[in-house]
Amino acid sequence: MIQVRGLHKHFGDLHVLKGIDLDVNKGEVLSVIGSSGSGKSTLLYCLNSLEQIQKGSVHVDGIDVHAKQTDVNKLRQKLGMVFQQWNSFPHLTVLENVALAPRIVSGKSKEEAYAMAEKQLKHVGLGDKLKNYPSSLSGGQQQRLAIARALAMEPEYMLFDEATSALDPEKVGEVLDTMRLLAEEGMTMICVTHEMGFAKEVSDRVAYFHEGIMEEIGPPEQIFQAPQSEHTRKFLANVL
């Protein structure tokens, strides 16, 4: 379970997150929506300690993420992350991209790591690209590679930071399908997204962020059909 309490984040003078309280339960799919600059992505970065926080706390399965004694490298193995820019490692083959971290971080043997990598790549539909270099893949394929790479660490949570925003429109579907598949398999997911269709269909809850505040959180029916907040109503009127 992820517990966020009274979280504040500043970038210099810019107050990006203004006291966020949020619980995400095991097996839950939470979509985070809101306009650019509302702090959605920063929230994700605070969850796996990519960004330091100024006030409040984040606990993942009871571990205080920002405590000094916390081993962040170990913690990050619980939290797979997929970025908007897929960040495949260009100098490694598709198979090596996925097998590297299981080998050097989890200490798996080469055979085990490669077997795990192959399994995850087949899982996301890249079983025929093992020997390719990322430069020969399309954006959608590279993003699925990034998902397989995160899954190979056997994370308990997956964080998606606008995973489809940088893709060509016709490639968005294949990545969303992969995310949908994960959701059906019971993965706990937090998806920062601009895909309202995905948020509506796949998530258990949807959170709307506005200028660093979580304006509203609830089941998709509430957010999309009967939003409580004026800001949410306005935002949805613009994007739907």
Next chain:
Amino acid sequence: MFDYNFHWRPVLKTLPDLIQAGLTTLEVASLSMLIGIVLGLCLALMRMNMTGPLKWFAVSWIELARNTPALFQLFFFGFGLGAIGINLTPYTIILTGLSFNCAGYLAENFRGGFQAVPDTQLKAARCLGMNAWQAYTRIVIPQVFRVVYHPITNQMVWAVLMSSLGMLIGFRELSGETQFFASRTFRIFEYFAVTAVLYYIIVKIVLAASRLLAMRLFRY
């Protein structure tokens, strides 16, 4: 009007010695490049990531190495240190001087290389649970090496050619050896002409080796 008689025989007779000296040139240049790459990488990282004395140490090294004549740097390690009682052998002087110089130039190449690799690569690696060392050695530095590969090759050529300064501190690398034989036989033009050809061949070998290595290393 042109009454110089070429005498190639003495040169050809000592050709094996010249080739041997050419190998010394290649050896000292390669070693100083290896040392220069390790030191240059450290200097670049110090300059980019450190503050205070370590940063200024790196900046001063880079500035001195790049903005003073290489010859003066060699003289410093030879006669300069000699004056305060530290006497290095000619081989050590040329190796130290070249390494010092190469490290300075390579540090700036590496700095450019690090800036060319998006910092999201580091982020992605850290997100997979890699520690900073793993993320740098497995993800960032291999990509930096590709960016700086051709500048490194240039620097290697430059090191081969610059090692000829060894002649001025009494080191018998290719130029030193040539100078030695030329002054004994007075066939100065012939000796330096042949040596120029030998340098040309060494550089061509270096370039060919670099191309082959690149084909093996960079398949992406």
